[in-house]
Amino acid sequence: MVKVGIIGATGYAGAELVRLLINHKDVEIKWYGSRSYIEKPYAEVYQNLFQIVEDKCLDDNMEELAKQVDVIFTATPQGFCASMVTEDMLQQTKIIDLSADFRIKDVTTYEKWYNIEHKSPQFIDEAVYGLCEINRDQVKEARLVANPGCYTTCSILSIYPLCKEGLIDTSTIIIDAKSGTSGAGRGAKVDNLFCEVNESMKAYGVTTHRHTPEIEEQLGYAAGEKILLNFTPHLVPMNRGILVTAYATLKKDVTYEEVKAVYDKHYEKEKFVRVLDKDVCPQTRWVKGSNYVDVNFKIDERTNRIVMMGALDNLVKGAAGQAVQNMNLMFGFEESEGLESVPMFP
Amino acid sequence: MVKVGIIGATGYAGAELVRLLINHKDVEIKWYGSRSYIEKPYAEVYQNLFQIVEDKCLDDNMEELAKQVDVIFTATPQGFCASMVTEDMLQQTKIIDLSADFRIKDVTTYEKWYNIEHKSPQFIDEAVYGLCEINRDQVKEARLVANPGCYTTCSILSIYPLCKEGLIDTSTIIIDAKSGTSGAGRGAKVDNLFCEVNESMKAYGVTTHRHTPEIEEQLGYAAGEKILLNFTPHLVPMNRGILVTAYATLKKDVTYEEVKAVYDKHYEKEKFVRVLDKDVCPQTRWVKGSNYVDVNFKIDERTNRIVMMGALDNLVKGAAGQAVQNMNLMFGFEESEGLESVPMFP
């Protein structure tokens, strides 16, 4: 049994890691780290785990933790992981960081968008961007994985094949994304109260959201050119789910079949990316609770644009599920182990 | 007291007309038309009106109705109003049509997008597109008003000043719109059941939604050129509200203050259009139940685009409220009579 430690186990992403890892046959959670709830039984914070998890919450002493476990998940605020990780730790344990600390290769870009000094830039090069479908081979060898953001995963997987194959003018990409409220975290803020979110919708972080440079960087690798794009996130009154609607101008006339072939080329063998049938739009209800991403597209001949769409569960494929998928790759487990649950509907 | 008749009084838009007109001091509802509920007390269909409305539902005999009332609202499926209206009727009564029948000036465009033959094209020219803030003077003189669509109202009012003043490249306009579920109507369909809509989000009508040509036509008038654009509607798990996020490339370098001045030029004196303060994004919760449209914008210097945003209540400013506003103009009432309610939150 692989021994696992989680730092930030009482946030929504951390709790989702717990949910998934409990049903994973090859691992054992040894450390429920939560600075806010030290000494409190984990199942009092998340009562769904009553009589399932007996452990108490521990602190976030990563140095000690590194000695005890084979892999550490950090589901922590920006800057935490970068401020803690050392070469010593990485020789003792693997790290899968769910924060943004090691996602962006250009440290200046990171520091500008996150407005924070990077405390361990020396590990940025080594860190593997853990989008399994794209970087599978590197993940397998990694000591340190930067688990992608939720919006990012959905955006990239929706657009990637067309960037890679050069079908779209990358200077025209616009991503309009919508997220359930668990993406806003479990902090006690007036703006996230039930009565403030329910029966409403809003854009936020317009032109300034931090997932923008992450998407630009990864799509840039695919396209082989620098990309600047618009990314607008929105808050939706639902618990889980991200829906991406992306737009770009086609570089040449293409048929539905040609574009479909491009998506299939990249995703046909991917268990967790489902290219839907013609004219079927992705919906978050069909992926809830699962690691699937549903993608599809629609060509608009009137405007010569293509509309690319994707849907995933922000806590699973957008966070904890992808982290588990990365762990499976890193430890040589079946890639889908612990992630076989069928999407739950309704 | 002006006498009012409503055809289609038991749909959501019709019921909203009833709600607003009951609190309107200058009118009296004489006819609750509803083909599906003939002879049934209206307050049994909408029990919020128990002990408030005593009338029974009547049929949709517009000819008879025209003789009895001063104005008819048709909140009916596409094609109904066009198939009924006659010169005789228009000499007896005014008509405010909440369907799309008279919104689009080019009958071929109408017939292509709606896939229906137009039964009275002779009235299309006369019909006034009832977007009060833009066509106020014509509405005052109109016999037949084409009340704008919900998505359309929100989209046009968000973008109009920049088209009118030539600040944006109209070939780059992309509109990503999100709507509450009352926009889908009160028909009994599996797709609109609580468990299907709740906890989910989806795009629909991608590249083919019928509000597209209506937006293109009206923005085209403003810009003085033919416009083709992308419009993508989405279904959101909330009852009311439309949120529009629109994108376009700027034609030249502009500052926040310059764009703000353009919005203010058109909307400063408009009671129902509120240009929000800098960096405040429109949210549907702040306009619920009211006739307000909140708009704002954000310039993205990185991509040279502008993001335009708008929020309204699809049943009020997006349907019944705007229809009442049109009626007020047509009968010389105070424009805001019956529409003074403060948005209801939460």
Next chain:
Amino acid sequence: MVKVGIIGATGYAGAELVRLLINHKDVEIKWYGSRSYIEKPYAEVYQNLFQIVEDKCLDDNMEELAKQVDVIFTATPQGFCASMVTEDMLQQTKIIDLSADFRIKDVTTYEKWYNIEHKSPQFIDEAVYGLCEINRDQVKEARLVANPGCYTTCSILSIYPLCKEGLIDTSTIIIDAKSGTSGAGRGAKVDNLFCEVNESMKAYGVTTHRHTPEIEEQLGYAAGEKILLNFTPHLVPMNRGILVTAYATLKKDVTYEEVKAVYDKHYEKEKFVRVLDKDVCPQTRWVKGSNYVDVNFKIDERTNRIVMMGALDNLVKGAAGQAVQNMNLMFGFEESEGLESVPMFP
């Protein structure tokens, strides 16, 4: 114009007072008191009021306020009003207290259930319990009104006629109540976050909720005997609305018609209490945004019990609307002034 001051204007009940009073033709709000937002424009806290309210939030200096206005609404935590009110103030202004401070006549009971010392017991006797339908005449003469609780109003109005007419065994009363989340207030607590409340339901305060003695006292007056009962509140994933389902054993065989006559005797002339038609169950959707209470009952011959049901909007008839109704009575306005809005659906 009657001058109004509100202490606690930025809670949900305070904001609802603002919403209702803005549309009230005889009053003018002079003071938006909010300790948390002093100097902040009120319309920045509640953006639905952008361009409608220009005032800034003020402090909670009731002594000063009493000199400036004709009536003060205190929508404040328990203990505040009792700790501030003086004979001087009451000679200068009227007070409508939306907290529980003056609802319970027995100060020991108050101090026990609220676990707080009552700072001005000398005013308890004078204070009128502002359930307008029952204490209308006393309210008209009052200087100090104790505005009833939300659960309380719904519970009492559902059961009152049967207690008053002696039809039920008061030792058997059980009240199972359900409330929307705005009843929990606007404080930033994890338990009230969207993701915690949405898609869930729970009982809370079982056997210990503070509205219990208030209901017992008032129903006791009606029945002419001391009453002990069970009251269980529940949290429901919706913004507004209280639904009460109450049970009691009938003292004798009665027909539907006999019980209906008893309800009608008390409520037939009441504008805001609607006794529904036979077999129609109250639903919160039909009273949302309005001052109505819908009530009905069902006799169970198998168990010799009667099920009594009521629905209201907790922020209107359950708080701010009833406070306005009280104000109207106190100042000789039309009782329904400012409360004429039709319930908003959907």
Next chain:
Amino acid sequence: MVKVGIIGATGYAGAELVRLLINHKDVEIKWYGSRSYIEKPYAEVYQNLFQIVEDKCLDDNMEELAKQVDVIFTATPQGFCASMVTEDMLQQTKIIDLSADFRIKDVTTYEKWYNIEHKSPQFIDEAVYGLCEINRDQVKEARLVANPGCYTTCSILSIYPLCKEGLIDTSTIIIDAKSGTSGAGRGAKVDNLFCEVNESMKAYGVTTHRHTPEIEEQLGYAAGEKILLNFTPHLVPMNRGILVTAYATLKKDVTYEEVKAVYDKHYEKEKFVRVLDKDVCPQTRWVKGSNYVDVNFKIDERTNRIVMMGALDNLVKGAAGQAVQNMNLMFGFEESEGLESVPMFP
């Protein structure tokens, strides 16, 4: 591999059976019966199963099906199973009926409450009431299991220990139950549209709901006496979950510890029934997607009553999960096989 057939596979309970059985290691679904969708790919009706289930929907020919599979689940309207089942079938296959056809032992009671003639009363005696925690041994031997109702399971498990041990006066039992909307089924009805259910709550079937006699019968067996009780269901704006709040008068003075011991006596060894810690109220969010029932109680010394509470997921322990649990018992599998998923939150 045990071969499974499902009749009624496209209702919500049927779809939940599919979800659970796909992750069950010992079974294989051979027949997706759905009269409404014959020949349509199952994954087009439930797109969460895209690329997971390749089968098409088949008809409801139980005779043919009985020859092909080891167990049939009927998730069908009342009367269907009773009209189809024969001795021949029962010699070929086992049947787990999710409808009410074989739940009630007294056929007159069944016919009265369901207003339907029972077509195969000869199997009523043989049928085992499949509440696993209570009838485990009989289920193991059964050919025909009557899977309990959703409200029923939650009500009985919340109250059972106190009936069994004689602690409560069974003539005083009142059950106030609340259910998510998936309990209303997937039929296209106006009353179940999103905008009708959302932001509202109502009681329904007051004094007449069909789960009443089922609860009375089963609790009657536990108490050893005939029971009449009040049961009131309510509709809640959430997808899944049932919450029961039940009331009864205590027969004698008991302490918390004594009652706790009674619950523990019956449930301590039950994996799926969790007796919560003192003062912790069951909440549906903590059991969502799982087969757990959370129960607890609170003694009210003032009224000498006890409040009993329970929460479960109506589609899992209230329907499909319990059916799988029954199947596991009938085939000698691990009782929790396929039901090990941790509750999903949020």
